[in-house]
Structures are given as structure tokens and as C-alpha cells.
Amino acid sequence: MDTSTHINSDGYILLEAYKDAGFKDHVSYSKGGDLSMELLFKQDTLNFTRKVVFDESQGQGNNSANLKFNRVEPEKVSFEFLIDRTGVIPGHEYSDNGIKEDLKKFEEIINYNGEIHRPNYLQLTWNKKVFKGNIVDVEISYKLFGKDGIPLRAIIKATFLASIEDQEAEKIKGDTSPDLTHSRIVKNGDTLPLMTYRIYGDSKYYLEVAKANNLNNFRNLEVGSTIYFPAFDK
Numbered sequence: 001m002d003t004s005t006h007i008n009s010d011g012y013i014l015l016e017a018y019k020d021a022g023f024k025d026h027v028s029y030s031k032g033g034d035l036s037m038e039l040l041f042k043q044d045t046l047n048f049t050r051k052v053v054f055d056e057s058q059g060q061g062n063n064s065a066n067l068k069f070n071r072v073e074p075e076k077v078s079f080e081f082l083i084d085r086t087g088v089i090p091g092h093e094y095s096d097n098g099i100k101e102d103l104k105k106f107e108e109i110i111n112y113n114g115e116i117h118r119p120n121y122l123q124l125t126w127n128k129k130v131f132k133g134n135i136v137d138v139e140i141s142y143k144l145f146g147k148d149g150i151p152l153r154a155i156i157k158a159t160f161l162a163s164i165e166d167q168e169a170e171k172i173k174g175d176t177s178p179d180l181t182h183s184r185i186v187k188n189g190d191t192l193p194l195m196t197y198r199i200y201g202d203s204k205y206y207l208e209v210a211k212a213n214n215l216n217n218f219r220n221l222e223v224g225s226t227i228y229f230p231a232f233d234k
Contacts, residue, residue, distance in 0.1 A: 013041050013079070017109045017120035021163060023132055027120050030108060037105055039156075040082040040089070041126070047078040074162040075185065077124075077131055081156040086144065098150035103140070106156065110135045122160060129224035131185065133162040162226075183228050192218040192227070199229045 016036040017027040026034040051073040083102045087094030095101070113120050124131045137159040144153035162183065184195055192210060193203040210218040212230045221227070 011040055011042075013039050013081070013124055013126040015039055015106075015109060016123045016125070017113075018123060019113070019116050019121070021121055023121060023123055027109075027113065029105070035105075035109055035120070037102075037109060039106075040084070040092075042080040042082065049076045049078070051076075074133070074182070076136070076159055076161050077133075078157070078159045079124075081158065082153070083156065084153045086152045096150075098146060098152045099154055100150070103154070110138065110158075121163065124160065129185075131160060131162065131224075132226070133160045135159070136161045183226050186221045186223050186225050186227060188223055190221055190223075192221060195227060196229070 014036060015038075016034065019025040019027055026036075029035040053073060083099045083106070084092055085095040085097075085099050085102070109120060109122070111119060119134060122133060122135060135158055137157075139157040141155045141157070142151045142153070143155055144151070146152050162185070182199075184190075184199070186195075192215070193206045196206040196209050197203040206218065209215075209227065209229055213227055215221075
């Protein structure tokens with residue numbers, strides 16, 4: 001299927017499988033070509049979540065309610081995908097096998113890859129946004145069946161955890177600092193000083209952040225790109 005007519009349209013997403021954390025080496029599909037899949041998704045159920053972890057332990061005799069910052073966990077994004085072979089959706093024609101082949105391909109994308117000894121690295125692209133990470137949770141609900149019991153429609157609820165390339169994480173990590181290294185995906189309206197303020201509580205570090213990310217033009221951040229925030233000795 002030619003996905004180029006759909007991928008930049010609202011409601012469509014491209015899911016691609018890679019062998020490496022740098023997202024440079026595509027996984028090959030068992031039936032030929034790169035292992036990727038175009039999926040419909042419900043934009044009103046797109047959820048981004050972040051979790052800030054605090055240490056709740058306190059010294060003996062200390063009744064303070066103040067919590068000590070520990071870390072910010074990688075960002076999570078959740079989607080609801082629609083797979084449909086009833087023939088009512090343009091570009092997703094009716095099939096006598098229903099959604100059987102679609103589900104097999106989806107499972108090949110997300111499943112364990114013996115060549116790299118782990119599940120595939122996954123990249124999601126939609127509306128000029130890019131998210132790179134790993135799938136951590138998936139639920140498939142069958143919604144419609146043909147006369148012979150073959151499923152024709154399913155909803156897939158999937159959650160992905162953002163990843164940082166191993167060599168990048170090693171280069172910028174700083175576990176002994178109270179400002180632990182983490183990343184953020186650039187969204188509409190974001191500027192580097194604003195993002196820096198959100199992380200450190202002070203925008204004055206934005207030039208150091210630009211240097212750490214090799215940004216030549218930090219005034220025009222690319223929406224969907226990932227910015228890494230290293231630890232600084234305050």
C-alpha cells in the first residue's frame with residue numbers, strides 16, 4: 001500500500017521497526033521490504049504522560065513533609081489504533097481474511113526480535129511529529145466479525161515509552177546531580193529558554209543545552225525532535 005497519500009493527514013500514523021537505538025537500521029519484513037505499517041488512530045485519545053519520582057524516606061525524628069527529588073522518568077505516549085477490513089474506510093479494502101494479516105504484521109513489528117535479542121525499537125510518525133521508543137503495553141479488542149466468525153475490526157490500545165540512544169545517554173548522564181539527565185519532545189510553541197526553564201527552574205542554561213545537543217539554530221526548534229537536558233553543577 002502506498003502510504004504517502006495518508007501519512008500527513010490527520011488520523012493516520014506510521015509505525016516503523018528498527019534494530020538499533022539510533023533508529024538507523026530498519027527491520028526487514030518477512031514478506032519483503034522494511035517492516036512498517038500505516039494505522040488509523042483516534043486523535044481525541046492521544047495521551048502523553050510524565051512521572052516525577054521523589055524519595056519519601058526521611059531521617060529518624062524528621063517530620064518534614066518535603067520530598068526529595070529523585071528523577072524524571074521517560075515520557076510515555078498512548079494511542080488507540082483502528083484496524084478495519086469492512087471496506088468502509090478508503091485505502092483499507094475489504095479482505096476475506098478480515099484483519100488477520102494486519103494483526104500478524106502488527107505483532108511482527110512489536111514482538112521479540114531474535115536477531116537483536118530484544119523487542120524492536122519503534123518509531124511513530126504523525127502530523128509531522130516523531131516519537132521514538134519501545135512498546136510497553138498493548139491490548140487488542142475485537143469489535144466486528146464476519147458471518148464465518150473472522151474478525152473484521154479491532155481496536156488496539158498501545159503505550160510506548162520514549163528511548164534515548166545508548167551512546168547519547170552515556171554521554172550526557174549525570175546521576176550524581178540533583179538535575180538528572182532526561183529528554184523532552186519539542187511541541188508547538190516550545191522555545192529552548194522555555195523548555196530549559198521547565199527543567200531547571202532557570203532559563204539561563206539554554207546555551208549549555210544547545211551546545212549539548214549540537215544545535216546550530218536553537219531559535220527554530222523542529223517540532224517532534226528530541227532535546228536532551230544534561231545535569232549541570234549549580
